[in-house]
Amino acid sequence: xxxxxxxxxxxxxxxxxxxxxxxxxxxxxxxxxxxxxxxxxxxxxxxxxxxxxxxxxxxxxxxxxxxxxxxxxxxxxxxxxxxxxxxxxxxxxxxxxxxxxxxxxxxxxxxxxxxxxxxxxxxxxxxxxxxxxxxxxxxxxxxxxxxxxxxxxxxxxxxxxxxxxxxxxxxxxxxxxxxxxxxxxxxxxxxxxxxxxxxxxxxxxxxxxxxxxxxxxxxxxxxxxxxxxxxxxxxxxxxxxxxxxxxxxxxxxxxxxxxxxxxxxxxxxxxxxxxxxxxxxxxxxxxxxxxxxxxxxxxxxxxxxxxxxxxxxxxxxxxxxxxxxxxxxxxxxxxxxxxxxxxxxxxxxxxxxxxxxxxxxxxxxxxxxxxxxxxxxxxxxxxxxxxxxxxx
Amino acid sequence: xxxxxxxxxxxxxxxxxxxxxxxxxxxxxxxxxxxxxxxxxxxxxxxxxxxxxxxxxxxxxxxxxxxxxxxxxxxxxxxxxxxxxxxxxxxxxxxxxxxxxxxxxxxxxxxxxxxxxxxxxxxxxxxxxxxxxxxxxxxxxxxxxxxxxxxxxxxxxxxxxxxxxxxxxxxxxxxxxxxxxxxxxxxxxxxxxxxxxxxxxxxxxxxxxxxxxxxxxxxxxxxxxxxxxxxxxxxxxxxxxxxxxxxxxxxxxxxxxxxxxxxxxxxxxxxxxxxxxxxxxxxxxxxxxxxxxxxxxxxxxxxxxxxxxxxxxxxxxxxxxxxxxxxxxxxxxxxxxxxxxxxxxxxxxxxxxxxxxxxxxxxxxxxxxxxxxxxxxxxxxxxxxxxxxxxx
Numbered sequence: 001x002x003x004x005x006x007x008x009x010x011x012x013x014x015x016x017x018x019x020x021x022x023x024x025x026x027x028x029x030x031x032x033x034x035x036x037x038x039x040x041x042x043x044x045x046x047x048x049x050x051x052x053x054x055x056x057x058x059x060x061x062x063x064x065x066x067x068x069x070x071x072x073x074x075x076x077x078x079x080x081x082x083x084x085x086x087x088x089x090x091x092x093x094x095x096x097x098x099x100x101x102x103x104x105x106x107x108x109x110x111x112x113x114x115x116x117x118x119x120x121x122x123x124x125x126x127x128x129x130x131x132x133x134x135x136x137x138x139x140x141x142x143x144x145x146x147x148x149x150x151x152x153x154x155x156x157x158x159x160x161x162x163x164x165x166x167x168x169x170x171x172x173x174x175x176x177x178x179x180x181x182x183x184x185x186x187x188x189x190x191x192x193x194x195x196x197x198x199x200x201x202x203x204x205x206x207x208x209x210x211x212x213x214x215x216x217x218x219x220x221x222x223x224x225x226x227x228x229x230x231x232x233x234x235x236x237x238x239x240x241x242x243x244x245x246x247x248x249x250x251x252x253x254x255x256x257x258x259x260x261x262x263x264x265x266x267x268x269x270x271x272x273x274x275x276x277x278x279x280x281x282x283x284x285x286x287x288x289x290x291x292x293x294x295x296x297x298x299x300x301x302x303x304x305x306x307x308x309x310x311x312x313x314x315x316x317x318x319x320x321x322x323x324x325x326x327x328x329x330x331x332x333x334x335x336x337x338x339x340x341x342x343x344x345x346x347x348x349x350x351x352x353x354x355x356x357x358x359x360x361x362x363x364x365x366x367x368x369x370x371x372x373x374x375x376x377x378x379x380x381x382x383x384x385x386x387x388x389x390x391x392x
Numbered sequence: 393x394x395x396x397x398x399x400x401x402x403x404x405x406x407x408x409x410x411x412x413x414x415x416x417x418x419x420x421x422x423x424x425x426x427x428x429x430x431x432x433x434x435x436x437x438x439x440x441x442x443x444x445x446x447x448x449x450x451x452x453x454x455x456x457x458x459x460x461x462x463x464x465x466x467x468x469x470x471x472x473x474x475x476x477x478x479x480x481x482x483x484x485x486x487x488x489x490x491x492x493x494x495x496x497x498x499x500x501x502x503x504x505x506x507x508x509x510x511x512x513x514x515x516x517x518x519x520x521x522x523x524x525x526x527x528x529x530x531x532x533x534x535x536x537x538x539x540x541x542x543x544x545x546x547x548x549x550x551x552x553x554x555x556x557x558x559x560x561x562x563x564x565x566x567x568x569x570x571x572x573x574x575x576x577x578x579x580x581x582x583x584x585x586x587x588x589x590x591x592x593x594x595x596x597x598x599x600x601x602x603x604x605x606x607x608x609x610x611x612x613x614x615x616x617x618x619x620x621x622x623x624x625x626x627x628x629x630x631x632x633x634x635x636x637x638x639x640x641x642x643x644x645x646x647x648x649x650x651x652x653x654x655x656x657x658x659x660x661x662x663x664x665x666x667x668x669x670x671x672x673x674x675x676x677x678x679x680x681x682x683x684x685x686x687x688x689x690x691x692x693x694x695x696x697x698x699x700x701x702x703x704x705x706x707x708x709x710x711x712x713x714x715x716x717x718x719x720x721x722x723x724x725x726x727x728x729x730x731x732x733x734x735x736x737x738x739x740x741x742x743x744x745x746x747x748x749x750x751x752x753x754x755x756x757x758x759x760x761x762x763x764x765x766x767x768x769x770x771x772x773x774x775x776x777x778x779x780x781x782x783x784x
Contacts, residue, residue, distance in 0.1 A: 106539045111622060132620050137563050138554050142622040143535040147498045147710045148587060157588040159705035162530050171529050173659045195540060196549040228524050230503060230534040231623020238705040267565045313551035313630040318539045
C-alpha cells in the first residue's frame with residue numbers, strides 16, 4: 001500500500017460500487033483498491049444484505065454485526081494466509097463507479113460551530129449580539145431535503161429562485177448570484193430507535209455507524225429572502241453532496257478528544273460524562289487551491305449531544321438518517337468553512353492562484369472537501385473526498 | 393351503500409390494510425368495506441405491486457396507470473355482472489387494520505393560508521406588519537421529519553423539550569405545556585421528477601396522485617424557543633398524523649374552484665392559467681366537540697403553485713413525497729385550524745360541552761380531523777379521518 005494512502009487497513013470505510021459491467025454492491029476501500037465484501041460473505045444472509053445498492057441493510061444489523069464484519073475484514077487483510085482469500089475480490093478503485101453509499105432517510109443539519117454562527121450573526125445582524133439567545137442552550141438545527149443528497153462527483157446545477165429586490169423593489173426570479181458551499185461532517189445512523197423514546201447521549205455508538213463528509217451547497221440570496229420565519233428551504237434543497245465512503249466510528253477511536261467546556265452547563269439530557277469530539281482536519285479546495293482548513297475539533301456541541309437533542313422529543317431514528325454538523329469554521333479566518341465567511345459576504349474577494357477573484361462560485365468551479373483524522377498505529381485515516389462542479 | 397357514506401363509488405380512495413391474519417396489501421374503500429385490489433390483479437405485475445405494505449410501487453407507475461386502475465375499478469363496482477368478480481375480495485372496514493398508506497420520502501410543510509399566517513403574525517409580532525415581506529411573493533415552506541409521519545390512530549406522546557425561561561431566566565426541559573394541532577391538507581407525489589428540472593405548474597397532475605388529511609402536531613413552547621434562525625425543528629418533529637386513505641385527484645374534479653386573485657401577481661414560474669384550489673371543508677373535533685370548520689378553499693397559494701415552488705430550484709421529487717398546505721384557517725374565528733389561533737395563544741380558552749376549558753391539549757384529549765368535498769353525481773367525497781389521542 002502506498003505510504004500516506006487515505007485508506008490504510010486501520011480505516012476500512014464502507015461504500016457502494018459497481019465494477020465494470022457488474023451490479024452495485026457493498027465494498028470497503030483498502031489502499032487503491034476496493035474489496036467486494038458481498039463476495040466474501042457470498043451465500044450467507046449477510047452476503048445477501050451486502051449484494052445490494054446501498055449500505056442500509058447492513059447498517060440495520062446493528063453494532064454487534066458492524067464490529068464482527070470489521071474484525072473479520074482485519075483478519076482477512078492482515079493474515080498472510082487469509083489474505084489469499086480476498087485477492088480475487090479486490091478491484092482497482094479507478095476502475096469502479098462509486099455510488100451514493102446509503103439511502104438517506106431523514107437529513108438534519110445542525111449549526112454547531114460557534115465561530116460559524118458568530119460569523120453569520122456578525123454579517124447579518126451587525127448591531128446585535130452575534131449569537132442568538134438559544135444558541136448556547138441547545139443545538140440549533142433543522143430538516144433538509146433527503147431526496148437531493150447526492151454522491152461526490154455529481155454536477156451541481158446552479159439553482160434559480162426568488163431574490164430580494166433592491167431597496168424594497170419586488171423580488172425577481174433567476175439563477176442565484178451567491179452560490180456557496182458549506183464544509184460539514186455528517187453522521188450516519190445505522191440502528192433505528194422507537195418513536196417516543198429519546199436516545200440518551202450515552203447510546204450514541206449503538207445507533208451511529210459512521211462519518212461522511214458533506215458539502216451543503218447554499219444559494220445565499222435565495223436563502224436570505226425566503227427563510228423568515230420557517231428557516232432555509234429552496235436555498236439549500238437543490239443539492240447536498242456526500243463522500244462515497246462512510247468511515248466507521250471504530251476507525252476513529254484515536255481521533256476522539258474532549259470538547260471544550262460548555263458555558264452555561266448543558267441541561268441534564270445533554271450532559272455527557274466526558275463530552276468528546278473528533279480531531280478531523282478538513283480541507284476545502286476551490287479549483288485545486290486550498291482556501292480553508294476547518295478544524296472539526298472546535299465544534300461546540302458534541303456528536304452525541306446532537307443525536308440526543310434530535311431525539312429528545314421522542315422523534316424516532318431510521319436506518320439511513322443523516323445528521324450533519326453545520327458549517328465547520330475555526331476561529332481563524334483561514335479556517336472558515338463557507339465562502340460567505342471567507343469573503344465576508346463578498347466584501348473581501350479571494351484571489352485564486354490563476355489570478356482570478358471569487359466572492360461566490362462561478363460556473364465551472366470545482367469544490368472539493370477532504371479530511372483526515374488520527375488512526376491506530378500512528379496512521380492517518382482519510383475520508384476520501386466530496387467534490388462537485390458547478391454547471392449553469 | 394348507506395346514504396352519506398364518505399366512500400361512495402365516486403371516491404375510491406386508496407389505502408393499505410391487513411385483513412385478520414393476513415399480510416398488508418393495497419385496497420380501496422367502498423362504503424363500509426375495503427376492496428382488496430391486490431387480489432383483483434393477482435398474478436400480474438400490477439398485482440405484485442399492490443400486494444405490498446405501501447402504495448409506493450403503485451404510485452411510481454404514473455398517471456396513465458392510476459387512471460386505468462380507477463376506470464377498471466369503477467367498471468367492476470358498478471357493472472352488475474362484473475360486481476360478482478369483486479364480492480370475494482371485500483372486507484368489512486371494521487375488521488381490518490389500516491396502516492400508513494405510503495412510505496414518506498420527503499415531507500414539506502407550507503404556510504399557505506393567509507388567515508393563519510396573519511393570525512400568527514398578530515400573536516407573535518403584535519406591533520409589526522402581521523405578514524412578513526416575502527409572504528405574498530412566495531409560498532413559505534420548510535422540510536419536516538418524514539420518519540415521524542404516522543397513520544391516524546397512533547397515540548401521540550406529549551413531547552419534552554427546552555422551554556424558554558421566564559424573564560430571561562435559563563430555559564428548562566420538560567413536557568410541553570402548549571401542545572397544539574394544525575389542521576392541514578397534504579398532497580402525495582406519485583411520479584418522480586429529475587434533479588435539476590423544475591416541475592411547471594401545468595404538470596401538477598402528472599406528479600401528484602392524491603390528497604390526505606394531515607394533523608401536524610406542534611409543541612408551541614418548544615417551537616418558539618428553538619426556531620430562530622433555522623425554523624421549526626423539535627417543536628414539530630415528534631409526530632405528524634395522516635389519514636389512512638389517499639383520495640385520488642381524479643375523485644376531486646368537481647371540487648375544483650378558482651383561487652382568489654393574487655396581489656401582487658405571482659412571478660412567471662408561479663403563474664397558472666386558471667389557478668384552482670379545492671373546495672374541501674375540514675372539521676376539527678376535540679373530544680367529540682366540533683371546535684373548528686376550516687375552509688381549504690380560502691388558501692392563498694394553489695396546490696400546483698406549491699409544487700412548482702418546491703421544485704423551482706431544481707429539487708427532484710420522489711415517489712412518496714408529501715407536501716402539506718400548512719394550517720388551514722379561514723377568516724372567521726370558528727374557522728381557525730389550530731388551538732393557538734382558536735384560543736388566541738391561550739388568552740381565550742375554549743369551553744367544551746363537558747364544561748371543561750382548554751387552551752392547549754391535555755393528556756387524554758382526542759383530536760379528529762375530517763373533511764368532505766363535492767364529488768361527481770352530486771355526492772360528497774369523504775376523506776375518512778385522522779385522529780390521535782394525547783398520552784403523557
